[in-house]
Amino acid sequence: MQxxxxxxxxxxxxxxxxxxxxxxxxxxxxxxxxxxxxxIAFSSMAQDKIGHAWALYRVLHEHGGPDPDAFAFLRxxxxxxxCHLVEQPxxxxxxxLMRHFLFDHAExxxxxxLADSSFVPLQQLARKIKGELKYHTLHANAWIIQLAQAGEExxxxxxAALEETLPLALGIFEPLAQEAELIxxxxxxxxxxxxxRWWESLQPILAKAxxxxxxxxxxxxxxxxxxGWHTQYLAPLLDEMGAVFRLDxxxxx
Amino acid sequence: xxxxxxxxxxxxxxxxxxxxxxxxxxVVDLGMITGVELAGSAAVTVKMIPTYAACPALQxxxxxxxxxxxxxxxxxxxVQVDAATHWHSNRLTAAARQKLEAFALAPPPVxxxxxxxxxxxxxxxHCGSKDTYMRSPFGATLCRATHxxxxxxxxxxxxxxxx
Numbered sequence: 157m158q159x160x161x162x163x164x165x166x167x168x169x170x171x172x173x174x175x176x177x178x179x180x181x182x183x184x185x186x187x188x189x190x191x192x193x194x195x196i197a198f199s200s201m202a203q204d205k206i207g208h209a210w211a212l213y214r215v216l217h218e219h220g221g222p223d224p225d226a227f228a229f230l231r232x233x234x235x236x237x238x239c240h241l242v243e244q245p246x247x248x249x250x251x252x253l254m255r256h257f258l259f260d261h262a263e264x265x266x267x268x269x270l271a272d273s274s275f276v277p278l279q280q281l282a283r284k285i286k287g288e289l290k291y292h293t294l295h296a297n298a299w300i301i302q303l304a305q306a307g308e309e310x311x312x313x314x315x316a317a318l319e320e321t322l323p324l325a326l327g328i329f330e331p332l333a334q335e336a337e338l339i340x341x342x343x344x345x346x347x348x349x350x351x352x353r354w355w356e357s358l359q360p361i362l363a364k365a366x367x368x369x370x371x372x373x374x375x376x377x378x379x380x381x382x383x384g385w386h387t388q389y390l391a392p393l394l395d396e397m398g399a400v401f402r403l404d405x406x407x408x409x
Numbered sequence: 410x411x412x413x414x415x416x417x418x419x420x421x422x423x424x425x426x427x428x429x430x431x432x433x434x435x436v437v438d439l440g441m442i443t444g445v446e447l448a449g450s451a452a453v454t455v456k457m458i459p460t461y462a463a464c465p466a467l468q469x470x471x472x473x474x475x476x477x478x479x480x481x482x483x484x485x486x487x488v489q490v491d492a493a494t495h496w497h498s499n500r501l502t503a504a505a506r507q508k509l510e511a512f513a514l515a516p517p518p519v520x521x522x523x524x525x526x527x528x529x530x531x532x533x534x535h536c537g538s539k540d541t542y543m544r545s546p547f548g549a550t551l552c553r554a555t556h557x558x559x560x561x562x563x564x565x566x567x568x569x570x571x572x
Contacts, residue, residue: 193544193545193547193555194545196545196547196548196549196555197545197546197547199547200547200548200551201547203463203465203551204461204462204463204551205463206463207461207462207463207464208462208463210463211462277492280492280493280495281462281492283495284462284495284496285462286572287495287497287523287571287572288461288462288571290523290572291523291546291547291554291569294523294525294528294546295545295546295547298528
């Protein structure tokens with residue numbers, strides 16, 4: 157069994173933790189969505205994200221890492237490397253939708269890049285997941301455009317949500333300590349290149365929605381998550397998420 | 410006299426293993442089977458893929474395949490997930506499309522492409538009208554989208570295209 161380089165482990169864990177934590181947050185809309193279709197949409201996206209996290213943790217497991225369930229549920233908060241964006245509470249629907257829009261565009265581009273990765277397990281996974289994420293971005297785009305065009309209040313709320321969420325979203329692209337090695341070996345293009353592609357991909361949709369994108373230079377990215385430094389919101393989320401698992405970690409389901 | 414164990418015979422058995430979420434389709438109709446081998450550690454090795462990465466029924470389907478084949482063929486069967494192949498909606502067989510229509514679940518477009526155009530004009534499985542629109546790209550299961558028919562005034566579901 158081939159073991160993974162620390163740089164590769166770092167990338168896979170960051171991706172898996174983002175998907176797991178946002179998946180959990182999305183699931184908090186189950187039963188509470190503003191309309192039934194949205195309740196179903198956020199629940200479905202939660203299921204997809206948690207499934208993607210599980211697939212990534214399995215890649216670790218297949219290369220000598222821990223059991224995927226134990227890895228998902230039993231780590232201390234500082235061992236998670238998710239970005240601050242995904243930790244935030246669901247808030248109002250405008251925030252949750254904006255987070256979904258900004259995160260899923262980034263994730264779709266990340267898997268698009270990984271579909272040509274030199275690391276075969278990620279390449280295979282990316283080819284599958286990138287198709288599934290088309291429905292996430294389709295859903296996000298439709299709602300961002302509709303709500304921003306739904307009158308004065310809608311537009312003002314979506315613009316405010318965009319400005320509040322952008323600095324957090326820039327944290328998705330916090331550079332990984334050893335990413336130069338991953339770029340050199342053709343695993344992927346690196347965070348800065350992804351951020352550039354993401355920024356370009358947002359423009360046409362926000363233009364259609366009539367929302368103004370602030371200049372990135374004026375924003376302070378929410379960094380720290382990739383090195384295990386988190387907001388006050390992660391620890392309570394982990395407590396709740398792992399409560400049932402910790403009752404009996406050896407149980408089979 | 411027992412029937413000899415052949416790849417065709419294994420496929421005949423697989424055609425009777427139905428999907429738990431869409432019970433009119435077999436794992437063969439769905440294009441979930443990527444290979445069958447009659448050598449190796451088990452007498453029969455079946456390679457299969459899930460439709461969606463997060464499909465909650467994957468292990469259930471794997472187990473169903475193993476149990477059904479072992480009962481029919483009376484030999485040990487191994488069912489493996491094939492990481493090298495990914496599922497897309499053009500893996501559905503022509504027979505699967507007809508069965509979906511009869512089940513009132515609109516089949517995915519043959520192009521299999523996902524673009525903004527798929528939001529409109531999916532033929533309604535109840536009345537056949539194309540005066541329809543997508544209410545949500547999500548539905549009761551990960552593989553379904555929800556549409557509305559303006560002609561007959563009914564919601565309907567579609568087995569959505571996946572690239």
